[in-house]
Amino acid sequence: MTATRRTADTLFILFGLVVLWEILHRIAGETAMPAPLPTFAYLLHNLTTPRFIANLTTTGLELGYALLLAYGIGLAIGVWMGAHRLSGAVGEPILVSLYSLPKITLYPVVLLIFGLGISGKVAFGALHGVLPVALLTMGAIRAIPPVYLRAARTLQLSPWQTIATVLLPAALPEVFTGLRIGFTVTLLGVLLGEMFASKEGLGAMIMNALQLVQGEEMMTVAIVLFAFAALANGFLLFIEHRLHRRV
Amino acid sequence: MTRIGLIRLLVVAALIGALELACRSGLIDHRVIIAPSQMASALWTLLASGALDADIARTLGMIGLVIALSIVLGFAAGIAIHALPRLRRALDPFFATYYAVPVFIFYPVLIAIFGLSVMPIVLIGVATAIVAMIIATLNGLDRVPRVLGKVARVHRLGRFATALQLQLPAAAPYLFTGIKLAVSYGFIAVIAAEFILSPAGLGRDIADAYADFNNRRMYALILFLLVVATLVNAILHGLDMRFAARRSGDRS
Numbered sequence: 001m002t003a004t005r006r007t008a009d010t011l012f013i014l015f016g017l018v019v020l021w022e023i024l025h026r027i028a029g030e031t032a033m034p035a036p037l038p039t040f041a042y043l044l045h046n047l048t049t050p051r052f053i054a055n056l057t058t059t060g061l062e063l064g065y066a067l068l069l070a071y072g073i074g075l076a077i078g079v080w081m082g083a084h085r086l087s088g089a090v091g092e093p094i095l096v097s098l099y100s101l102p103k104i105t106l107y108p109v110v111l112l113i114f115g116l117g118i119s120g121k122v123a124f125g126a127l128h129g130v131l132p133v134a135l136l137t138m139g140a141i142r143a144i145p146p147v148y149l150r151a152a153r154t155l156q157l158s159p160w161q162t163i164a165t166v167l168l169p170a171a172l173p174e175v176f177t178g179l180r181i182g183f184t185v186t187l188l189g190v191l192l193g194e195m196f197a198s199k200e201g202l203g204a205m206i207m208n209a210l211q212l213v214q215g216e217e218m219m220t221v222a223i224v225l226f227a228f229a230a231l232a233n234g235f236l237l238f239i240e241h242r243l244h245r246r247v
Numbered sequence: 248m249t250r251i252g253l254i255r256l257l258v259v260a261a262l263i264g265a266l267e268l269a270c271r272s273g274l275i276d277h278r279v280i281i282a283p284s285q286m287a288s289a290l291w292t293l294l295a296s297g298a299l300d301a302d303i304a305r306t307l308g309m310i311g312l313v314i315a316l317s318i319v320l321g322f323a324a325g326i327a328i329h330a331l332p333r334l335r336r337a338l339d340p341f342f343a344t345y346y347a348v349p350v351f352i353f354y355p356v357l358i359a360i361f362g363l364s365v366m367p368i369v370l371i372g373v374a375t376a377i378v379a380m381i382i383a384t385l386n387g388l389d390r391v392p393r394v395l396g397k398v399a400r401v402h403r404l405g406r407f408a409t410a411l412q413l414q415l416p417a418a419a420p421y422l423f424t425g426i427k428l429a430v431s432y433g434f435i436a437v438i439a440a441e442f443i444l445s446p447a448g449l450g451r452d453i454a455d456a457y458a459d460f461n462n463r464r465m466y467a468l469i470l471f472l473l474v475v476a477t478l479v480n481a482i483l484h485g486l487d488m489r490f491a492a493r494r495s496g497d498r499s
Contacts, residue, residue: 009337028360089251090258100431100480104439104450105472108457108465112279184347191349195443196454203352207444210355218356226348233347 034215042216043223052205056224058118059201062190065122070129070186071179077130078137078178079163082171088138095138099131104192111197121193121201128189129182136178140171173243180236187229281466290467299452299471306441306449307475309365313372314433318426321377325384335385342385345378354440368440368448375436376429383425387418423490427483434476 018036025035034042046052077095081088107124114120148170152162168175194203202221209217263283269275270282281289293299328335353374357367391414399409415422441450449468456465 006336009333010340013337013341024360032359033356086251086254090255093255094259097477097480101473101476102435102438104435104442105453105469107442108453109280109469111457188349188351191352192439192443195355206352206355210359210444213359215356215359218359222352222356225352229348230344233344 066125069126074133077134082138082141124193125190129186133182140174286466289463317376321380376432379428380425387421
C-alpha cells in the first residue's frame with residue numbers, strides 16, 4: 001500500500017519534470033527547447049536510424065574498452081595497495097587527491113599522447129574510472145579480518161591462491177561498489193571526451209546538434225544516455241545488494 | 248614529518264624527477280609533454296605578465312559563485328525536503344540515481360536555451376554540485392539525536408535557538424561533507440564547461456592553447472589549475488581533520 005503510494009508520488013514528480021520541460025519550451029521557444037511530445041516522437045522515429053546506431057556503437061565500444069582498462073588497472077592497484085600496508089599508506093592520499101582533481105584539464109595531454117581517435121577517448125574514460133575502483137578495492141581488502149589471512153597461511157596457500165580464494169571473495173561486495181562507481185565516472189569521461197574535438201559517438205552527436213540548432217536531437221541523445229545510465233546503475237545496484245546479503 | 252609522509256614526498260618527487268629526465272633526454276617528445284621545470288617557468292612568466300588575470304578572476308569567481316549558490320540553496324532545499332517526509336520519499340529514487348547519470352550532457356541544451364554566456368556554466372555547475380549538498384543536509388538532519396529535542400524543551404529554547412545551538416552543531420560533520428563535495432563538483436563542472444564550449448575562462452584558454460599547439464601556455468595553465476584544485480582540497484582536508492579532532496576531544 002505505502003509502496004504503491006510512494007511509486008505514485010515518484011511518478012508524479014517525473015510527470016512534474018515533463019511539465020517543467022513544457023514550460024521551459026514555452027519560455028525558450030521552439031528552436032532552443034522543443035516540446036516534450038514532438039521530442040518523444042522524434043526519439044522513437046530516430047532510434048533505429050543507421051546514423052544513431054553508428055554513434056551508439058562507437059560510444060558503447062569506447063565505454064567497453066575504457067571499462068576493461070579501468071577495471072583491470074584499478075583492481076591491480078587496489079589489491080596491491082590493500083595487501084601491502086606501506087604502499088597503501090603512502091599511495092592512498094595521492095589517489096584521493098587525484099580523484100578530486102578536475103580531470104578535464106588533462107584531456108589535452110591525453111589527446112597529445114593517444115591521438116584524436118578512439119584511443120584518446122578510451123584512455124580518458126579509463127583515467128576517470130581507475131581511481132574509484134582502486135580506492136574502494138583497497139578499502140575492501142584492508143577491511144578483511146586478519147584471521148582469514150592467518151587461515152590462508154596455515155593452509156600454505158600461494159599468493160595467487162590467497163588472492164583468488166580468500167581476498168577476492170571476502171572483499172567482493174565492496175569491490176563491486178567500486179566497479180559500479182567506476183562505471184558511472186568512466187561513462188562520464190568517455191562522453192566528455194566525445195564532446196571535445198570528436199566526430200563520433202553520442203557526445204559528439206549532441207555537440208553537433210547544438211551547432212545545427214537541432215533541439216529534438218539534443219534532448220533525444222540526453223534522454224537515451226540518462227535512461228541507459230540509470231538502468232545500468234539500477235542493475236549494478238541490484239547485483240551489489242545481492243552480494244552484500246550473501247556475505 | 249612522519250616516515251610515511253616522507254616516503255610519499257620522495258615518491259612524488261621521484262615521479263616528477265623521472266618525467267623531467269625523460270623530457271630533457273628526449274625520451275618524451277616535447278611536442279607531447281614538456282619538462283615540469285619548463286611548465287613551472289612558463290607559468291611564472293605567464294602570471295608575472297598579468298595576461299591571465301582577467302581569466303583567473305572570471306573562472307575562480309564563477310567557481311566561487313557556483314559553490315556558494317550550491318551550498319546555500321542546497322542547504323535550504325535540504326531543510327525544506329526534510330520537513331516534508333512524503334516529498335522526500337518520492338524524491339529518494341532521484342537522489343539515488345542523480346550522480347549515476349551524466350547530468351553534464353545537458354550543458355549543450357542549456358547553451359541552446361540561454362546562449363553562449365555565463366548563465367549555462369553557472370546553471371550546469373549548480374546542477375552538478377547542489378544535489379550533494381541536499382543529500383548531505385538530509386543525512387545530517389537525520390542524524391541529529393532525538394534527545395536534543397528534549398534538551399531544547401527542558402531549556403525552553405525557541406525554535407530558532409534550537410536550530411542554531413543544537414541541531415546545526417549536531418549535523419555539522421555531514422554538512423561539511425556536503426560542502427567538500429560541492430566544492431569538488433563545482434570545480435569540475437565549471438572547468439569542464441569552459442573547456443568544452445565557452446566564451447572565455449581558463450578552461451577555454453587550455454582548449455585554445457591545445458588547438459594552437461602552444462604547449463608552453465597549455466601546460467602552464469594545466470599546472471595552474473591542478474595546483475589551485477590541490478590546494479583547495481588540501482585546505483578542506485585540513486579543516487576536516489581539525490573538526491574530527493575537536494569532536495573526539497569533546498567526548499573525552
